[in-house]
Amino acid sequence: MPKILRSDSRSILNGAPMRHVNVPSPVRATRMLRKQIVIVGGGFAGIAAARGLKRVDADVTIIDRRNHHIFQPLLYQVATAVLAPSEIAAPIRQLAREQKNVSVLLADVTGVDLESRTIEAVSPKAGMLKIPFDYLVIATGVQPSYFGHDEFAKYAPSLKTLGDAEDIRAKILGAYELAETTNDEAVRARQMTFVLVGGGPTGVELAASIAQLATTTLRGQYRHIDPADSSIILIESGKRILPTFSDRLAAKAAKRLEKLGVRILTGVRVEIVDATGVVANSNRIPAATVLWTAGVAAPPLLKLLGAESDRAGRVVVDPYLNVKQASGVFVIGDASMTVSDGRPVPGVAQAAIQEGRYVASAIARYMKGRAPKGPFRYADRGSMAVVGKNFAILETRHVRVAGFFTWLVWATVHLMALPQLQNRLRVQRQWLWSYFTGQRSSELIPEQPARSREASATALRAKRSKPQQGRPAETKSPAR
Ligand SMILES: Cc1cc2nc3c(=O)[nH]c(=O)nc-3n(C[C@H](O)[C@H](O)[C@H](O)COP(=O)(O)OP(=O)(O)OC[C@H]3O[C@@H](n4cnc5c(N)ncnc54)[C@H](O)[C@@H]3O)c2cc1C
Structure with missing residues (x-):
C-alpha cells in the first residue's frame, strides 16, 4: 500500500497510535x-x-x-422481503477489479x-x-435527518443501508408474529399498524410494498390473524405526497396507494415518536412499527x-x-x-x-494542464416512483405518464442499472417469482444470538414474577 503514509504521532481523534511504515522502496x-x-x-x-x-x-x-456499493433505489424491496441484501449490493473491490490504477480501502x-x-x-x-x-x-x-429529533431514531428506523433494510424487515415480520400470539385486540391492532413518516418516493414505495406484503404474500400464513387487516398509514406534513412530482401524477399515485389500502394523512406533522407509536397533530396513533422516510442531512x-x-x-x-x-x-x-x-x-x-x-x-x-470543457450540466432523464405491482409514475420535462407500461419501463431501467450482471440475473429471477406467485423469497427474521435470547428470557421471567401493572403483556397465548 505505497500511497498510505502512517506516522508515529497520536491521533487527535481517538488517541490511538498511528503505525509507522518503513523507508520507501x-x-x-x-x-x-x-x-x-x-x-x-x-x-x-x-x-x-x-x-x-x-x-x-x-x-x-x-x-x-463499508466494503460494498448499494443500489439504494431497491432498498425498500429488501426491507419488504422481495429481495435479499446481496442481490442489490456489490463488493467495491469486485467493481474495481478490472481497473488496475484503482485500489480500495475499507x-x-x-x-x-x-x-x-x-x-x-x-x-x-x-x-x-x-x-x-x-x-x-x-x-x-x-444521512437520514430527524429534523432535530434524533431521539425518534430509536423507535423509527430510516432506510439507508442494508442493515437498516434488514432491521425494518425483521420489525415488520416480527410485528405479525406478536400479533399472532396475542388475544388482546388493542395489542393486536397496534402490532398490525405501520406508520410511515414522509410522503416522498421512499415512503410511497415502502408503503405500497408493505400493503402488498400484507394483502398477498402473508395471506394464509397465520392462523389467528389476517394480515390483510393491517393498517398502513403514510403521514406527510406537506399538502400532498410526492412533492417533486406534478400534482396530477402525485394524485394518481395517491389514488393507487389508497386502492392498495394505504391511508394517507397530509398536512399532518409528527410531534412524538415513542415505543407505542406516534403523536401526530396532537392525536396518538398506536403503532408497533414506525418508519422514518422524511429527510436527509x-x-x-x-x-x-x-x-x-x-x-x-x-x-x-x-x-x-x-x-x-x-x-x-x-x-x-x-x-x-x-x-x-x-x-x-x-x-x-x-x-x-x-x-x-x-x-x-x-x-x-x-x-494535462487544461481546463474542464465547460461547467457541469445535468441531463435530466426524469424521475420515477413505483406504487406496488404494475403501477409506476414517470415525469420528465416533456412526459408525464403513469400505469402498467411505465411500471415496465421502471423495472427495465432498474434492472439494467444494477451494478453487476449477477445482480441483474438474480433480481430478475426474484421479480418473476414474486410477480407470478405473489410470494417473496426473503421472508426471514434473523435469529437472535443465543446470549441475547437468554437475556430476553431472563428479563421476561423477572417481569412475570412482579405483579403486572398497566398494559397487558403482548405475548399471551391465543385462545384456540
Ligand atoms: C431508500 C432510498 C431510495 C432511493 N431511491 C432512488 C430512486 O428510486 N432513484 C434515484 O435516482 N435515486 C434514489 N435514491 C437516491 C440515490 O440513492 C442517491 O441520490 C445516490 O445514492 C447518491 O449517490 P452518492 O454516491 O452521492 O451517495 P451514496 O450512494 O449514498 O454513497 C455514499 C458512499 O459514501 C460512503 N461514506 C459516507 N461517509 C463516509 C466516510 N466518512 N468514510 C468513508 N465512506 C463514507 C458510504 O458508505 C457510501 O458507500 C434513493 C435513496 C434512498 C436512501
Whole structure:
C-alpha cells in the first residue's frame, strides 16, 4: 500500500497510535511521483468517478467505510422481503477489479486537512491512517435527518443501508408474529399498524410494498390473524405526497396507494415518536412499527471543509463541482449542492453518476494542464416512483405518464442499472417469482444470538414474577 503514509504521532481523534511504515522502496518512490486521486465514498458518484479515471496515469484510491456499493433505489424491496441484501449490493473491490490504477480501502474518513492535502481515516485493521492527495473527490452521500429529533431514531428506523433494510424487515415480520400470539385486540391492532413518516418516493414505495406484503404474500400464513387487516398509514406534513412530482401524477399515485389500502394523512406533522407509536397533530396513533422516510442531512465530515453549505449541510460547489477556494477538491453526488440551467441538481442516482463522470474528465484535463470543457450540466432523464405491482409514475420535462407500461419501463431501467450482471440475473429471477406467485423469497427474521435470547428470557421471567401493572403483556397465548 505505497500511497498510505502512517506516522508515529497520536491521533487527535481517538488517541490511538498511528503505525509507522518503513523507508520507501524504489517502487514506492516511483509510484509516489504519480498523482494521487482519493475518492471518499463508493456510492453512485464515487464509482462513476473512479471508472471515468480508467485511462488516467494516476493512482486512484476509493475509500469507503463499508466494503460494498448499494443500489439504494431497491432498498425498500429488501426491507419488504422481495429481495435479499446481496442481490442489490456489490463488493467495491469486485467493481474495481478490472481497473488496475484503482485500489480500495475499507476505512472511515474522519478528517480532511486542505493545507497539508491529506485525509485522515480509521481502518478496522490498520487503525489511523493519513492519506495524501493531489485531487480529492468527496462523494459521501447524505444521512437520514430527524429534523432535530434524533431521539425518534430509536423507535423509527430510516432506510439507508442494508442493515437498516434488514432491521425494518425483521420489525415488520416480527410485528405479525406478536400479533399472532396475542388475544388482546388493542395489542393486536397496534402490532398490525405501520406508520410511515414522509410522503416522498421512499415512503410511497415502502408503503405500497408493505400493503402488498400484507394483502398477498402473508395471506394464509397465520392462523389467528389476517394480515390483510393491517393498517398502513403514510403521514406527510406537506399538502400532498410526492412533492417533486406534478400534482396530477402525485394524485394518481395517491389514488393507487389508497386502492392498495394505504391511508394517507397530509398536512399532518409528527410531534412524538415513542415505543407505542406516534403523536401526530396532537392525536396518538398506536403503532408497533414506525418508519422514518422524511429527510436527509449531510454527514458531519463535510463541515470540516469549512466551505459554504446549504440548509441540509450539503457543500455548495462552483459550476465545476470544485469546493470554492480549494482547487482540486470536489464534492459530488448527494453531498453537494449545485445548480444546472438555473435549477438545483436533485439528489438522485442519475445526477450522482453524471457528476462522477464529469469530475473524472475534469481531473484528466487538469492533469494535462487544461481546463474542464465547460461547467457541469445535468441531463435530466426524469424521475420515477413505483406504487406496488404494475403501477409506476414517470415525469420528465416533456412526459408525464403513469400505469402498467411505465411500471415496465421502471423495472427495465432498474434492472439494467444494477451494478453487476449477477445482480441483474438474480433480481430478475426474484421479480418473476414474486410477480407470478405473489410470494417473496426473503421472508426471514434473523435469529437472535443465543446470549441475547437468554437475556430476553431472563428479563421476561423477572417481569412475570412482579405483579403486572398497566398494559397487558403482548405475548399471551391465543385462545384456540
Ligand atoms: C431508500 C432510498 C431510495 C432511493 N431511491 C432512488 C430512486 O428510486 N432513484 C434515484 O435516482 N435515486 C434514489 N435514491 C437516491 C440515490 O440513492 C442517491 O441520490 C445516490 O445514492 C447518491 O449517490 P452518492 O454516491 O452521492 O451517495 P451514496 O450512494 O449514498 O454513497 C455514499 C458512499 O459514501 C460512503 N461514506 C459516507 N461517509 C463516509 C466516510 N466518512 N468514510 C468513508 N465512506 C463514507 C458510504 O458508505 C457510501 O458507500 C434513493 C435513496 C434512498 C436512501
